[in-house]
Amino acid sequence: MQSRELKLARHPRGKVRPDDLSLDVVTVPEDLGPGDILVRNSWLSIDPSVRMRLGPTGPAGYLPPFRIGDTLAGLAVGEVIRSRDDGFEPGDTVLHINGFREFAVIREDGDTLAGAGGVTKLDTSEHPPQAYLGALGSSGLTAYVGLQCIGELTGGDIVWVSSAAGAVGSLAAQIARLRGHYVVGSTGSAEKVRFLSEELRLDAAFDYHTPDLADALAGAAPDGIDLYFDNVGGMHLQAALSHLRRGGRVAMAGAVASYDGETANAGPNNLFQIVAKNLTVKGFRAGAYDHLLGDMRAEVGSYLRDGRLVATETVFDGLESAPDAIVAMLGGRTVGKTLCRLG
Ligand SMILES: NC(=O)c1ccc[n+]([C@@H]2O[C@H](COP(=O)([O-])OP(=O)(O)OC[C@H]3O[C@@H](n4cnc5c(N)ncnc54)[C@H](OP(=O)(O)O)[C@@H]3O)[C@@H](O)[C@H]2O)c1
Structure with a gap:
């Protein structure tokens, strides 16, 4: 199966330019190993922290910098297509950190972003999936x-x-x-x-x-x-x-x-x-405070439910728009949560 992924083409000097990143086609393995989950990403979170990982070095103690040719990582929501993990089945909506690609093979015991984005099944009956990257994420x-x-x-x-x-x-x-x-x-x-x-x-x-x-x-x-x-x-x-x-x-x-x-x-x-x-x-x-997600969702969810909290989104469409989304967000040209919608 072919998937497009956003990779680091060169380290930005100063402000990020869209051509610091490249869109490449890769082959996603069809045969899943035990515990693997194949996901089609539907929403990518566009966060300022990605900028700190694009340089040749990053702040000590922070997430490691990407190397040239690496696929970027970031919080994402997607739909399970196939699963060899008993806890997940096709059709489930999941949160994870393998963003910036159309399809991802993820695992429950995979990486997190300093605790954030461990593979989690989402209940999207009340709030839309992308809310779990923004107000409820x-x-x-x-x-x-x-x-x-x-x-x-x-x-x-x-x-x-x-x-x-x-x-x-x-x-x-x-x-x-x-x-x-x-x-x-x-x-x-x-x-x-x-x-x-x-x-x-x-x-x-x-x-x-x-x-x-x-x-x-x-x-x-x-x-x-x-x-x-x-x-x-x-x-x-x-x-x-x-x-x-x-x-x-x-x-x-x-x-x-x-x-x-x-x-x-x-x-x-x-x-x-x-x-x-x-x-x-x-x-x-x-x-480091993931244990407070439930408390946060109870409070913010109630504000959303009764319309007291405004959860504005700026949405870019298609993985090809992700470089522009990053540049626009860092440049102050987006409002509220910046997202990239796939598919
Ligand atoms: N500690 C954590 O766990 C954690 C988690 C998520 C995010 N964060 C941090 O929280 C902050 C906000 O993140 P976010 O996701 O909500 O991003 P955001 O505020 O939606 O987007 C970044 C914004 O920063 C502003 N900005 C850019 N350059 C600036 C400058 N030189 N001076 C002042 N403002 C500037 C721009 O808005 P203006 O139009 O207002 O300039 C831009 O839209 C970031 O520092 C991010 O790293 C921390």
Whole structure:
């Protein structure tokens, strides 16, 4: 059986270009070994983390970089075509990490992405399959864990979420708002600021393309902030450290401003604020909190069910569009969860 796969053609220099990736045809083995499951992928998750794996080296302690010629990996949802695992049968919908290809042979004891994406059967009777890549999947878990476990969100906290129009940010901002907090969101364009104010109904929103990020933050949260949900790093983190109130917390989910390597050394220059104001700054990877998926799905699922949470998607069609999807997502030209739909 023939399948198209997206491979790393060359290491990007700075921003990713579509031709850093190549679409190749491979043969998928017809004969499955014991425990193998053949899946036709239907949805691919397009995540910023893939950028960190495209360079010749990656951050220490993180997922290893891809080598030239490797097929990219990423969270995906697909349908079981054939199975030699007693727990799975044709027609099952499954979540796994062998994305960026049309067909995949997966195994329950296969790799995960630092705990995320172990082969799981999905019940799609209530929510569509791709929701398990976004609001009810890794994006939702990152938002939930960042607020709940890392940021220790407490009554009355004022919250700032960066990249708030994105997959994780839009969920973190809405969960905090739905729990009754004053929430500020930042993003990269006037249109997305409108999305934050009018569609996500955040209390305040601003475009970070401003001469003074600290001023913009102070305008949006004049009394300071208690929790910064950091998706961006760099100068955003610097502004947060200055504006956090005593005892404030930073939940560091990511640092997308540095992923393309062009701005890796930008800020923060005010780390002493952590000492001065008894701040707690803590990073995390959602895969380590998979045991909280049920709790997250109970809360986010209920918001989805009664229409209180907006789960916006930007969908690209066909595996051939995946390079454009990656470039668009990193360039800020997508809103909510970025997905690639196959078949
Ligand atoms: N810790 C974990 O387990 C975990 C899991 C998933 C994701 N993450 C992290 O969470 C963050 C958000 O991920 P996501 O999937 O929700 O992606 P996303 O926010 O949907 O997409 C990335 C967004 O980052 C923004 N961006 C790009 N370059 C930027 C820059 N230089 N400065 C400020 N913003 C920039 C763009 O939006 P604008 O238009 O707003 O610029 C872009 O759309 C990332 O840092 C990601 O690595 C962490």
